[in-house]
Amino acid sequence: MMNQLSLFDAEEFYEFPKELLEYREHFLSKEEADLLRDCLLNTAPWKQRTQKMYDKVVLTPRLTAWYGDSKYNESEKENKSTNPWTPELLSLKEKIEKEFGCKFNGVLLNLYRNQNDSVAWHRDKESRYGKRPVIASISLGQTRNFDFRKKDHHQSKYSLPLPHGSLLIMKGDLQENWEHRIAKSTVPMKERINLTFRLLMES
Numbered sequence: 001m002m003n004q005l006s007l008f009d010a011e012e013f014y015e016f017p018k019e020l021l022e023y024r025e026h027f028l029s030k031e032e033a034d035l036l037r038d039c040l041l042n043t044a045p046w047k048q049r050t051q052k053m054y055d056k057v058v059l060t061p062r063l064t065a066w067y068g069d070s071k072y073n074e075s076e077k078e079n080k081s082t083n084p085w086t087p088e089l090l091s092l093k094e095k096i097e098k099e100f101g102c103k104f105n106g107v108l109l110n111l112y113r114n115q116n117d118s119v120a121w122h123r124d125k126e127s128r129y130g131k132r133p134v135i136a137s138i139s140l141g142q143t144r145n146f147d148f149r150k151k152d153h154h155q156s157k158y159s160l161p162l163p164h165g166s167l168l169i170m171k172g173d174l175q176e177n178w179e180h181r182i183a184k185s186t187v188p189m190k191e192r193i194n195l196t197f198r199l200l201m202e203s
Helices: 030-043 087-100
Strands: 021-024 050-053 056-059 063-068 106-112 119-122 135-141 144-150 153-162 167-170 178-182 192-198
Touching: 030 087, 030 135, 030 192, 087 135, 087 192
Parallel strands: none
Antiparallel strands: 021 167, 050 056, 063 106, 106 192, 119 178, 135 167, 135 192, 144 153, 144 178
16 A cells, blocks of 8 residues: 655655655646646647667657757757747746746656556656756646655655646655656546656756
Protein backbone atom coordinates (compact mmCIF):
# COMPACT_ATOMS: atom_id res chain seq x y z
CA MET A 1 0.00 0.00 0.00
CA MET A 2 1.49 3.33 -0.99
CA ASN A 3 1.72 5.90 1.77
CA GLN A 4 -0.10 9.15 1.10
CA LEU A 5 2.26 12.12 1.13
CA SER A 6 0.76 15.04 3.02
CA LEU A 7 2.33 18.45 2.64
CA PHE A 8 0.67 19.68 5.81
CA ASP A 9 1.42 16.91 8.32
CA ALA A 10 5.08 16.95 9.32
CA GLU A 11 4.87 13.36 10.58
CA GLU A 12 4.28 12.18 7.02
CA PHE A 13 7.73 13.51 6.07
CA TYR A 14 9.72 11.11 8.23
CA GLU A 15 11.47 9.81 5.09
CA PHE A 16 10.60 12.37 2.44
CA PRO A 17 12.56 15.64 2.86
CA LYS A 18 9.97 18.40 2.62
CA GLU A 19 12.51 21.02 1.53
CA LEU A 20 12.61 19.33 -1.89
CA LEU A 21 9.02 20.33 -2.73
CA GLU A 22 6.77 23.37 -2.71
CA TYR A 23 3.07 22.86 -3.28
CA ARG A 24 0.19 25.26 -3.94
CA GLU A 25 -3.15 23.54 -4.42
CA HIS A 26 -4.98 26.59 -5.81
CA PHE A 27 -2.17 28.40 -7.63
CA LEU A 28 -4.60 29.11 -10.49
CA SER A 29 -8.26 29.87 -9.90
CA LYS A 30 -10.77 27.48 -11.46
CA GLU A 31 -11.60 30.10 -14.10
CA GLU A 32 -7.91 30.62 -15.00
CA ALA A 33 -7.25 26.88 -15.09
CA ASP A 34 -10.36 26.19 -17.21
CA LEU A 35 -9.39 28.82 -19.79
CA LEU A 36 -5.78 27.63 -20.04
CA ARG A 37 -6.77 23.94 -20.28
CA ASP A 38 -9.27 24.61 -23.08
CA CYS A 39 -6.81 26.87 -24.93
CA LEU A 40 -3.98 24.31 -24.83
CA LEU A 41 -6.19 21.35 -25.72
CA ASN A 42 -7.30 23.14 -28.87
CA THR A 43 -4.16 25.02 -29.96
CA ALA A 44 -1.00 23.19 -28.80
CA PRO A 45 0.80 21.23 -31.57
CA TRP A 46 0.46 17.91 -29.75
CA LYS A 47 2.67 15.06 -31.00
CA GLN A 48 3.24 11.49 -29.93
CA ARG A 49 6.96 10.83 -29.58
CA THR A 50 8.90 7.61 -29.78
CA GLN A 51 11.38 6.25 -27.25
CA LYS A 52 13.73 3.30 -27.07
CA MET A 53 12.87 0.61 -24.52
CA TYR A 54 14.72 -2.69 -24.32
CA ASP A 55 16.09 -2.34 -27.88
CA LYS A 56 12.63 -1.55 -29.26
CA VAL A 57 11.27 1.79 -30.44
CA VAL A 58 7.82 2.39 -28.93
CA LEU A 59 5.30 5.21 -28.92
CA THR A 60 5.19 7.17 -25.65
CA PRO A 61 1.78 6.77 -23.95
CA ARG A 62 1.00 10.52 -23.93
CA LEU A 63 1.24 13.53 -26.25
CA THR A 64 3.77 16.35 -25.83
CA ALA A 65 4.58 19.87 -27.01
CA TRP A 66 7.58 22.10 -26.24
CA TYR A 67 7.60 25.91 -25.98
CA GLY A 68 10.44 28.22 -25.05
CA ASP A 69 13.24 30.54 -26.04
CA SER A 70 14.11 29.85 -29.66
CA LYS A 71 17.68 28.58 -29.13
CA TYR A 72 16.68 25.82 -26.72
CA ASN A 73 15.24 22.47 -27.79
CA GLU A 74 13.35 19.99 -25.64
CA SER A 75 16.19 17.48 -25.50
CA GLU A 76 19.86 17.43 -26.36
CA LYS A 77 19.20 13.93 -27.74
CA GLU A 78 16.60 15.17 -30.25
CA ASN A 79 16.80 18.21 -32.49
CA LYS A 80 13.15 19.17 -32.05
CA SER A 81 12.07 22.65 -33.10
CA THR A 82 10.88 24.99 -30.37
CA ASN A 83 7.42 26.55 -30.45
CA PRO A 84 7.55 30.26 -29.51
CA TRP A 85 6.03 31.36 -26.22
CA THR A 86 2.32 32.11 -26.38
CA PRO A 87 1.04 35.09 -24.33
CA GLU A 88 -0.72 32.68 -21.95
CA LEU A 89 2.35 30.52 -21.31
CA LEU A 90 4.68 33.51 -21.01
CA SER A 91 2.36 35.15 -18.48
CA LEU A 92 2.21 31.95 -16.43
CA LYS A 93 6.00 31.56 -16.54
CA GLU A 94 6.46 35.11 -15.27
CA LYS A 95 3.89 34.61 -12.51
CA ILE A 96 5.75 31.56 -11.17
CA GLU A 97 9.15 33.25 -11.51
CA LYS A 98 7.99 36.34 -9.63
CA GLU A 99 6.36 34.41 -6.80
CA PHE A 100 9.10 31.83 -6.23
CA GLY A 101 12.24 33.68 -7.35
CA CYS A 102 13.25 31.15 -10.02
CA LYS A 103 13.98 31.42 -13.75
CA PHE A 104 12.78 29.33 -16.71
CA ASN A 105 13.36 29.40 -20.48
CA GLY A 106 11.16 26.54 -21.63
CA VAL A 107 8.07 24.49 -20.81
CA LEU A 108 7.28 20.89 -21.71
CA LEU A 109 3.57 20.12 -22.05
CA ASN A 110 2.28 16.57 -21.53
CA LEU A 111 -1.26 15.54 -22.46
CA TYR A 112 -2.58 12.43 -20.72
CA ARG A 113 -5.64 11.64 -22.83
CA ASN A 114 -7.21 9.03 -20.55
CA GLN A 115 -6.42 6.42 -17.91
CA ASN A 116 -4.15 4.50 -20.32
CA ASP A 117 -1.66 7.37 -20.72
CA SER A 118 1.27 7.51 -18.33
CA VAL A 119 4.94 8.31 -17.78
CA ALA A 120 7.23 5.63 -16.35
CA TRP A 121 9.53 5.98 -13.35
CA HIS A 122 12.31 8.46 -14.19
CA ARG A 123 14.45 11.32 -12.95
CA ASP A 124 14.87 14.61 -14.84
CA LYS A 125 18.63 14.20 -15.03
CA GLU A 126 19.47 15.54 -18.49
CA SER A 127 22.78 17.41 -18.27
CA ARG A 128 21.34 20.68 -19.59
CA TYR A 129 19.03 20.95 -16.56
CA GLY A 130 22.04 21.41 -14.27
CA LYS A 131 22.88 19.51 -11.09
CA ARG A 132 20.04 20.72 -8.85
CA PRO A 133 17.26 21.72 -11.26
CA VAL A 134 14.14 23.59 -10.22
CA ILE A 135 11.12 22.30 -12.15
CA ALA A 136 7.69 23.89 -11.71
CA SER A 137 4.73 21.67 -12.62
CA ILE A 138 1.21 23.02 -13.27
CA SER A 139 -1.65 20.50 -13.51
CA LEU A 140 -4.83 21.10 -15.51
CA GLY A 141 -7.90 18.90 -15.87
CA GLN A 142 -8.21 15.42 -14.39
CA THR A 143 -6.59 14.88 -10.97
CA ARG A 144 -3.86 12.23 -11.27
CA ASN A 145 -1.55 10.85 -8.59
CA PHE A 146 2.10 11.92 -8.81
CA ASP A 147 4.19 9.09 -7.35
CA PHE A 148 7.67 9.26 -5.83
CA ARG A 149 10.08 6.48 -4.89
CA LYS A 150 13.62 6.54 -3.52
CA LYS A 151 16.14 5.75 -6.23
CA ASP A 152 18.07 3.27 -4.07
CA HIS A 153 15.14 2.03 -1.94
CA HIS A 154 12.03 1.42 -4.04
CA GLN A 155 9.97 0.47 -0.99
CA SER A 156 10.04 4.14 0.05
CA LYS A 157 7.07 5.41 -1.97
CA TYR A 158 4.77 8.40 -1.71
CA SER A 159 1.87 9.67 -3.76
CA LEU A 160 0.46 13.18 -4.12
CA PRO A 161 -2.79 13.89 -6.03
CA LEU A 162 -2.37 16.94 -8.28
CA PRO A 163 -5.73 18.65 -8.91
CA HIS A 164 -6.82 21.21 -11.52
CA GLY A 165 -4.90 24.48 -11.12
CA SER A 166 -2.30 23.15 -8.67
CA LEU A 167 1.43 23.91 -8.71
CA LEU A 168 4.21 21.57 -7.55
CA ILE A 169 7.84 22.73 -7.53
CA MET A 170 10.60 20.12 -7.39
CA LYS A 171 14.04 21.37 -6.34
CA GLY A 172 17.26 20.63 -4.48
CA ASP A 173 18.52 17.05 -4.68
CA LEU A 174 15.13 15.59 -5.61
CA GLN A 175 16.22 14.52 -9.12
CA GLU A 176 19.39 12.98 -7.67
CA ASN A 177 17.73 10.74 -5.10
CA TRP A 178 14.05 10.30 -6.06
CA GLU A 179 12.22 9.00 -9.14
CA HIS A 180 8.69 10.04 -10.12
CA ARG A 181 5.91 8.86 -12.43
CA ILE A 182 2.26 9.15 -13.48
CA ALA A 183 0.92 5.59 -13.49
CA LYS A 184 -1.81 4.12 -15.67
CA SER A 185 -5.16 3.84 -13.89
CA THR A 186 -7.82 1.15 -13.71
CA VAL A 187 -10.42 3.91 -13.19
CA PRO A 188 -11.68 5.90 -16.22
CA MET A 189 -9.91 9.27 -16.51
CA LYS A 190 -10.50 12.42 -18.55
CA GLU A 191 -7.78 14.57 -20.09
CA ARG A 192 -4.99 15.99 -17.93
CA ILE A 193 -2.42 18.53 -19.11
CA ASN A 194 0.83 18.94 -17.21
CA LEU A 195 3.12 21.92 -17.83
CA THR A 196 6.70 21.53 -16.57
CA PHE A 197 8.69 24.76 -16.64
CA ARG A 198 12.45 24.22 -16.88
CA LEU A 199 15.72 26.14 -17.19
CA LEU A 200 17.95 24.68 -19.90
CA MET A 201 21.63 25.55 -20.12
CA GLU A 202 23.36 26.06 -23.45
CA SER A 203 24.96 22.91 -24.84
